[in-house]
Amino acid sequence: ETGVTQTPRHLVMGMTNKKSLKCEQHLGHNAMYWYKQSAKKPLELMFVYNFKEQTENNSVPSRFSPECPNSSHLFLHLHTLQPEDSALYLCASSPTGANEQFFGPGTRLTVL
Amino acid sequence: AQSVSQHNHHVILSEAASLELGCNYSYGGTVNLFWYVQYPGQHLQLLLKYFSGDPLVKGIKGFEAEFIKSKFSFNLRKPSVQWSDTAEYFCAVNALLGGYSTLTFGKGTMLLVSP
Numbered sequence: 727e728t729g730v731t732q733t734p735r736h737l738v739m740g741m742t743n744k745k746s747l748k749c750e751q752h753l754g755h756n757a758m759y760w761y762k763q764s765a766k767k768p769l770e771l772m773f774v775y776n777f778k779e780q781t782e783n784n785s786v787p788s789r790f791s792p793e794c795p796n797s798s799h800l801f802l803h804l805h806t807l808q809p810e811d812s813a814l815y816l817c818a819s820s821p822t823g824a825n826e827q828f829f830g831p832g833t834r835l836t837v838l
Numbered sequence: 839a840q841s842v843s844q845h846n847h848h849v850i851l852s853e854a855a856s857l858e859l860g861c862n863y864s865y866g867g868t869v870n871l872f873w874y875v876q877y878p879g880q881h882l883q884l885l886l887k888y889f890s891g892d893p894l895v896k897g898i899k900g901f902e903a904e905f906i907k908s909k910f911s912f913n914l915r916k917p918s919v920q921w922s923d924t925a926e927y928f929c930a931v932n933a934l935l936g937g938y939s940t941l942t943f944g945k946g947t948m949l950l951v952s953p
Contacts, residue, residue: 730881768842769928769943782940816882825870825889825932827941829882 729753730830732817738836739807747802747833749817756822758800760792763814763832775800776822807837840865840931844944851919851951859914859947861929870932871912872941873903877925885927888912899923921953 774782775794791803818827845860873885886897893905
């Protein structure tokens with residue numbers, strides 16, 4: 727356990743569905759991240775939030791929409807996804823000004 | 839932009855064999871370097887990290903890594919692997935931007951240790 731939880735752990739959705747991934751951290755960190763982990767590819771940073779403000783968006787398609795209502799919670803809203811979006815989505819957090827990130831267990835997403 | 843290269847995508851070893859996983863990075867500035875491990879079905883965990891000081895860093899479970907600045911390398915080593923070391927290993931380089939950290943990961947090396 728790293729103190730970062732993600733729900734659901736597994737999600738299967740159709741291309742027309744709308745779903746949301748949730749991440750929660752109880753570590754008192756101020757920065758939170760979404761990563762995508764696909765087979766045979768490096769972890770890809772998708773979004774960064776620092777003090778609830780989005781500070782980075784790595785050219786992610788608009789069908790992925792992040793939301794950070796407070797420093798402890800991070801959401802990733804999904805709509806009209808494509809099969810190639812199937813992957814493990816990882817959430818991480820870090821203290822401001824620190825280098826180490828703490829990862830959640832991930833949500834395994836399958837888009838049919 | 840920084841990048842990280844891991845030389846081996848798959849490594850298969852017998853128990854008690856020695857391990858060395860290669861990692862090279864490209865980044866012009868000061869780097870902080872990490873090795874993360876992902877055991878089957880588990881989350882990414884920090885194995886060890888280098889920020890400054892002694893270039894030979896020791897991590898959990900008997901792992902160590904050596905930062906060689908002239909070679910832009912941060913190779914992971916373990917003298918004698920165990921079956922429980924079967925996992926995927928990720929090298930990462932960090933940059934601090936505006937008060938938060940961003941990590942760039944390598945593609946990972948899948949290590950399989952046979953009993």
